[in-house]
Amino acid sequence: MGPIEKSADSNRARESLTGYSEPINEIDNNQDEGFDDFTIASSWERLIADVEVACRKWRYAIPKGLLAAGAVVTEGCKNLYQLQTEVAYGFKGYQLTLFYHVDFKDDSAEEWRADMHHLQLWFGIKEFLVIAPMSLNGVILDAPEATLLLSAVAIALSNCGSYWPVFVPVHDPTRKAYKGIQCMSGPYSWSFEADRIGSQVPVKLMHLEGLYELFLSKVGFSAPDSALDFNVNVRFTMRLTYGTSMLGFEYIQSDFSSSPSVESIINYEADVSLKVQWDEQFPWAEWYTVDDPIKGFELITIWASRMVGGPFEMAEFENISTFESDKWLLQPLLVDRLNCDQQDEQVSFAARLLALVTAFSVSKEAQFMEDFAAADKPGIEKFLLSATVPPPGVLDRVLKELFHQGPILSTSENHACHQHAKEIKGAPTNSLFAQFCLQALWFGTCNIHAIAVLWIEFVREVRWCWEELQPLPRVSPDQSPDLDTCLVNQKLHLLAACIKRKSAEQDTFNIPGDTGKSESKTSVMTGTQMADSEDTFDIGTNVAAGIPVETSYSLSRDSNNSIKIDPDIVGLGMDSGIVAGKDSTEEYLESECKQQLRESVGLVDHMMLLKTGQKLHVPMTQDPPIMTEDMMMEREQALVALSNSPSGKIALSWFQSDILGADMSAFKAANPGSMLEDFIRWYSPQDCIKDDQDEEDKDILGVTPDYRKHENLEGSLSTTGRLLKRMSEPGNAWEQIWRNADAVPASEEKPLFDHTREGEKVIHYLETLRPHHLLSQMVCTAFGATADILFQTKTAKLRPLLVELDQLYLTIASILKPLRSINISDKELISNMEEWHSDIAELCKLFEEVEMDVIIAASLCQKLPQTQRLSSSLLQEYMHSKKQEKNYTFGASSMDNTRKIYQMVSRSEREKVAETLFPPLSSSETWRKSIRMGNFLNGHEPSLREVIFSHFDDFLQDQKETYRDENANSTHALSNRMYIKGTSNDLQVAYSLILND
Numbered sequence: 002m003g004p005i006e007k008s009a010d011s012n013r014a015r016e017s018l019t020g021y022s023e024p025i026n027e028i029d030n031n032q033d034e035g036f037d038d039f040t041i042a043s044s045w046e047r048l049i050a051d052v053e054v055a056c057r058k059w060r061y062a063i064p065k066g067l068l069a070a071g072a073v074v075t076e077g078c079k080n081l082y083q084l085q086t087e088v089a090y091g092f093k094g095y096q097l098t099l100f101y102h103v104d105f106k107d108d109s110a111e112e113w114r115a116d117m118h119h120l121q122l123w124f125g126i127k128e129f130l131v132i133a134p135m136s137l138n139g140v141i142l143d144a145p146e147a148t149l150l151l152s153a154v155a156i157a158l159s160n161c162g163s164y165w166p167v168f169v170p171v172h173d174p175t176r177k178a179y180k181g182i183q184c185m186s187g188p189y190s191w192s193f194e195a196d197r198i199g200s201q202v203p204v205k206l207m208h209l210e211g212l213y214e215l216f217l218s219k220v221g222f223s224a225p226d227s228a229l230d231f232n233v234n235v236r237f238t239m240r241l242t243y244g245t246s247m248l249g250f251e252y253i254q255s256d257f258s259s260s261p262s263v264e265s266i267i268n269y270e271a272d273v274s275l276k277v278q279w280d281e282q283f284p285w286a287e288w289y290t291v292d293d294p295i296k297g298f299e300l301i302t303i304w305a306s307r308m309v310g311g312p313f314e315m316a317e318f319e320n321i322s323t324f325e326s327d328k329w330l331l332q333p334l335l336v337d338r339l340n341c342d343q344q345d346e347q348v349s350f351a352a353r354l355l356a357l358v359t360a361f362s363v364s365k366e367a368q369f370m371e372d373f374a375a376a377d378k379p380g381i382e383k384f385l386l387s388a389t390v391p392p393p394g395v396l397d398r399v400l401k402e403l404f405h406q407g408p409i410l411s412t413s414e415n416h417a418c419h420q421h422a423k424e425i426k427g428a429p430t431n432s433l434f435a436q437f438c439l440q441a442l443w444f445g446t447c448n449i450h451a452i453a454v455l456w457i458e459f460v461r462e463v464r465w466c467w468e469e470l471q472p473l474p475r476v477s478p479d480q481s482p483d484l485d486t487c488l489v490n491q492k493l494h495l496l497a498a499c500i501k502r503k504s505a506e507q508d509t510f511n512i513p514g515d516t517g518k519s520e521s522k523t524s525v526m527t528g529t530q531m532a533d534s535e536d537t538f539d540i541g542t543n544v545a546a547g548i549p550v551e552t553s554y555s556l557s558r559d560s561n562n563s564i565k566i567d568p569d570i571v572g573l574g575m576d577s578g579i580v581a582g583k584d585s586t587e588e589y590l591e592s593e594c595k596q597q598l599r600e601s602v603g604l605v606d607h608m609m610l611l612k613t614g615q616k617l618h619v620p621m622t623q624d625p626p627i628m629t630e631d632m633m634m635e636r637e638q639a640l641v642a643l644s645n646s647p648s649g650k651i652a653l654s655w656f657q658s659d660i661l662g663a664d665m666s667a668f669k670a671a672n673p674g675s676m677l678e679d680f681i682r683w684y685s686p687q688d689c690i691k692d693d694q695d696e697e698d699k700d701i702l703g704v705t706p707d708y709r710k711h712e713n714l715e716g717s718l719s720t721t722g723r724l725l726k727r728m729s730e731p732g733n734a735w736e737q738i739w740r741n742a743d744a745v746p747a748s749e750e751k752p753l754f755d756h757t758r759e760g761e762k763v764i765h766y767l768e769t770l771r772p773h774h775l776l777s778q779m780v781c782t783a784f785g786a787t788a789d790i791l792f793q794t795k796t797a798k799l800r801p802l803l804v805e806l807d808q809l810y811l812t813i814a815s816i817l818k819p820l821r822s823i824n825i826s827d828k829e830l831i832s833n834m835e836e837w838h839s840d841i842a843e844l845c846k847l848f849e850e851v852e853m854d855v856i857i858a859a860s861l862c863q864k865l866p867q868t869q870r871l872s873s874s875l876l877q878e879y880m881h882s883k884k885q886e887k888n889y890t891f892g893a894s895s896m897d898n899t900r901k902i903y904q905m906v907s908r909s910e911r912e913k914v915a916e917t918l919f920p921p922l923s924s925s926e927t928w929r930k931s932i933r934m935g936n937f938l939n940g941h942e943p944s945l946r947e948v949i950f951s952h953f954d955d956f957l958q959d960q961k962e963t964y965r966d967e968n969a970n971s972t973h974a975l976s977n978r979m980y981i982k983g984t985s986n987d988l989q990v991a992y993s994l995i996l997n998d
Contacts, residue, residue: 044089044090044091045090045153047089048088048089048090049153051089052088052153052154052158053161055086056157056163056165057161060163062084072084072101075100075118079116079886080103081101081102081103081117082100082103083101084098085098085099090149090150094135095133095134096132096134098130098131098133099128100128100130101128102121102128112125112306112949113240115903116901120168123195123991124993125980128165129166129181130154130158130166130167130168131168132154132168132169133170138173138174139174140171140172140174141169141170147169147171151169151182155182159184164186165183166182166183166191166193168180168181172196176197177195177196177197177989178196178197179195180193180194181193181194191993191995191996192993192994192995193993194991194992194993195989195991196990197988197989198987198988198990199986202986202988207983208934208935209315209316209318209319209935210312210313210315212948212950213312215981215990216235216950216952216979219994220233220235220952220976220977233952234308234952235308235309235950237304237306237307237309238305238307238948238949239946240301240304240948241301241302241304241326241943241945241946241947242302242945242947243919243943245298245919245941246296247293247295247297279860280859280860283859284791285790285856288439288442288443288790289443290348291349293860294336294856294860295334295857295864296335298331298332298333298334299334300329300330300331300906300915300938301329301330301331302326302328302329302938303328303329304318305327318935324912328905329906329911330903330905331875331903331904331905331906335879335902349849350442350790350848351848351849351852353442353447354780354783354784354787354845356442357442357776357779358845360452361776362834362835362837363381363384363449364775364776365773365827365830365831366380367381367772368771370770371457373449373452373453373772374453374456384449385449387448388445388446388450390450391444395444396454396458399440399444399455400458400459400462402440403474403475404466404474418789419788419789419792421807421814422789422792424814425784425788425814425817426485426487426821427486427487427490427778427781427782427783427786428782429486429490430785430790430793431475432475433473433474433490434487434489434493434778436475437455438779439786441455441456442783449772452776452779460768463496463764466500467500470500470503470507472501476494476497477494477497478497478501482494482495482629482630488629488631488778488823489767489770492767493763494627494629495759499627499756499757499759499763500760502754506756600620600621601618602619602620603619608682608683610672610675610676612676612679615672617679617682617683618672619671620670620671620672620747621667621747622664623660623667623747623750623752624754625753626660627754627759658738660753663753664684665680665739665742666742666743666745666747666750667746667750668683670746670747678724685728689723689724690724777825781820784813785813787848788848791806791855794855794858794859796855796859796862796872799858799869800877801877802854802858805851805854805880809847809851813844816840816844819837857876858872861876864917864918865914866917867913867917870907870910871904871910874904875902878903879902915938919938920939921940922939923940944984944985946982946984947980948980948981948983949978949979949980950977950979951978952975952977953974953975953976954976975995977993978993
């Protein structure tokens with residue numbers, strides 16, 4: 002006969018799992034005691050030998066790891082692996098498959114595990130073999146052939162010392178019928194049989210009472226004679242599945258597996274006014290819409306194992322409320338990939354970002370964007386063969402949305418952004434350049450040709466705003482350029498400020514009798530704010546506009562509308578020898594006070610000039626120059642160059658002191674007779690101390706307290722104090738600048754900032770911007786803006802998504818770091834472009850995953866608004882399942898396109914879930930149900946009912962031979978098991994029985 006195995010470690014090899022921490026010793030070829038019989042002649046004996054060889058090989062390979070043996074994961078069962086081989090019986094071939102489960106728990110509480118193979122669920126087994134013919138239908142229609150195959154495999158397993166169950170598919174494939182056998186130690190064995198009724202299910206078998214009687218009939222018929230006391234102890238457990246679908250879809254329970262499906266209703270017609278996109282309320286809906294990733298839900302209710310004493314108890318179970326079940330599990334029916342039917346249309350941020358990255362990789366092929374727009378330059382035609390540009394109407398619509406519908410942002414309209422958003426160094430999402438980048442993503446196919454056309458028209462609109470002095474939309478002219486943003490965004494902020502100043506200058510010239518200039522403004526007071534004093538007069542707005550001032554802190558009118566002059570300013574700028582009458586004096590003082598007030602914006606309380614004793618006036622000063630990042634770099638380079646030569650140091654001193662000198666000139670003009678000490682006390686109070694105070698007595702922060710805030714010091718501090726040593730040394734820089742500064746009001750000074758010249762420079766920069774510089778900034782801005790759009794979704798605040806979004810922002814900032822430089826050389830670009838493209842393409846894949854997670858989270862929270870914990874847990878389970886799939890290095894092609902995730906519903910959440918997903922039906926709707934299986938949930942019948950009946954035989958403890966299995970206890974043994982799955986149209990029954998023959 003065949004080889005005979007006497008290996009001592011057969012049981013250990015059978016129970017070993019993949020990744021065994023202490024692999025067994027290599028099995029020597031001489032370890033198997035036996036011999037090869039070369040006289041085998043019959044096909045049946047050859048079949049036994051082939052099966053035996055395969056089983057021995059698998060038993061030895063499993064402890065070393067399933068991967069090494071060539072195992073693949075089973076579809077829909079993440080921990081179930083397959084090992085296959087081919088055997089022959091005569092001229093007919095068969096496929097022998099071993100299903101081996103890793104981390105399987107033999108626990109009755111795990112009878113309804115979601116990741117089980119249907120044969121494991123039907124018969125309560127762990128590992129098993131399936132032998133099937135290599136034909137189209139894969140089943141055996143001949144009963145004797147099925148018996149022959151089962152006998153051959155059983156003999157081979159017995160020779161190997163293995164106790165794996167073996168199954169053979171029989172009858173028609175639609176019946177899902179099987180026959181099987183499992184040899185046990187001793188004279189006992191298990192017999193398995195499964196079959197299905199596909200239509201005309203008897204009404205009696207639609208109810209639990211009839212199913213219970215069916216099981217009892219099987220138990221009574223097969224009761225063994227060796228059972229001394231036969232008592233019908235039936236254990237019962239049940240799983241009910243309730244299915245619901247979203248609008249326009251239909252929930253369908255498959256007849257061949259426990260995996261449901263949701264399919265679109267053919268020729269579905271609904272009220273157009275009610276048919277709205279599910280995601281129209283979410284931020285990404287402004288740019289694109291996606292199909293709802295959740296097509297429906299399954300609610301699974303489980304009744305734990307319990308003993309049943311009769312058919313009446315089973316009948317009661319149909320009337321018990323579903324809310325009383327032991328466990329509720331909710332499963333959303335998810336589509337694994339969004340837009341799976343629209344991949345050519347690239348409807349997602351990630352797909353469009355990848356197209357933008359492709360355009361960036363092509364940008365090095367030309368010097369100007371006009372070359373890509375014209376598409377006729379030699380050498381770049383090959384990159385534009387498939388590049389299309391939308392029609393002019395689309396271009397006009399995009400420009401209208403950018404320039405004619407966008408509001409001017411103010412400092413209070415900044416939306417909350419992610420804490421790591423600025424590390425990307427793009428442009429704020431609502432800014433003009435960010436909106437241009439977002440529009441470019443959806444302009445045609447986001448190719449370099451379309452981007453060039455859009456950019457040229459964009460620059461033309463910007464130039465028109467400059468020439469016509471129209472404010473730039475979505476750019477605040479009152480904010481300095483943010484150096485944490487891209488250079489194009491900084492330039493647009495600079496241009497907006499130039500437009501505002503040039504417009505104000507023209508408006509000033511149009512006011513009759515005005516002699517002011519737009520370069521003056523409300524004071525720039527370092528260390529001094531007008532709000533510090535309640536009596537401080539703020540006339541910055543009127544002074545800047547050139548409107549005469551009639552009232553102030555020192556000049557006011559009484560009830561008779563006559564001028565009242567503050568005695569403190571009488572004589573300022575006057576000849577002390579002049580004597581005049583009341584009328585002439587008031588007229589003269591009013592004229593002099595107006596001139597004085599045109600050079601200042603008010604007085605500072607408790608501060609007087611050291612020499613004249615007059616109150617200190619706050620001067621009107623020029624706005625500091627507005628500078629972008631590249632302008633600052635040029636300034637730094639100029640400072641370094643000037644400091645290298647003696648002649649350049651003089652120019653360097655003036656270059657560095659232009660702002661300080663202008664402020665000193667304005668201070669002198671507003672405060673005749675003032676000294677350097679007066680200017681420092683106002684401009685830099687930390688450099689001035691009291692007469693009786695040592696420099697070591699200064700505040701621990703190195704800053705002298707602001708005397709103007711302490712009323713009890715009035716009088717003693719108004720004209721006292723001295724400078725620090727560094728400011729009082731003869732010949733210091735501040736003293737030299739003060740000596741050279743003339744008393745010139747800010748309105749008459751040379752402008753520190755030429756808005757006309759700087760505005761033209763911005764336009765020139767935009768028109769001559771190199772393509773790779775533009776595209777690099779567009780890539781950074783587009784990634785940042787799209788990430789911000791996802792972050793602005795309310796569901797993005799869920800903890801699982803917050804962690805993922807944090808990682809996304811950090812990854813974007815890290816990968817795009819080389820693109821943030823404002824001076825990318827051509828050499829660096831060409832040498833690193835391929836590497837950058839590869840890294841950013843991988844970033845797009847990560848972005849796609851996060852984008853899908855955000856969309857799924859939004860869909861979950863939309864459909865489960867009252868159970869945020871449940872939505873968050875489902876999302877976390879979904880994200881965890883994705884990570885587990887990534888860890889698999891095999892079987893990726895066999896993954897199901899519908900992801901299965903479950904989450905337990907707490908008892909406090911059950912009513913909310915049932916009310917949301919299964920709203921109560923009216924009596925008429927309930928009556929129209931064709932099948933009455935019971936166990937209603939708000940009038941909804943279960944779409945699937947699964948029941949497991951088990952019978953345990955009692956036996957005497959002194960009985961020498963029992964037919965109990967390995968998991969039975971000392972007093973009871975499982976002898977009969979029946980699994981029943983019923984839907985509205987079919988009934989699947991799987992029955993297992995222990996035999997003694």
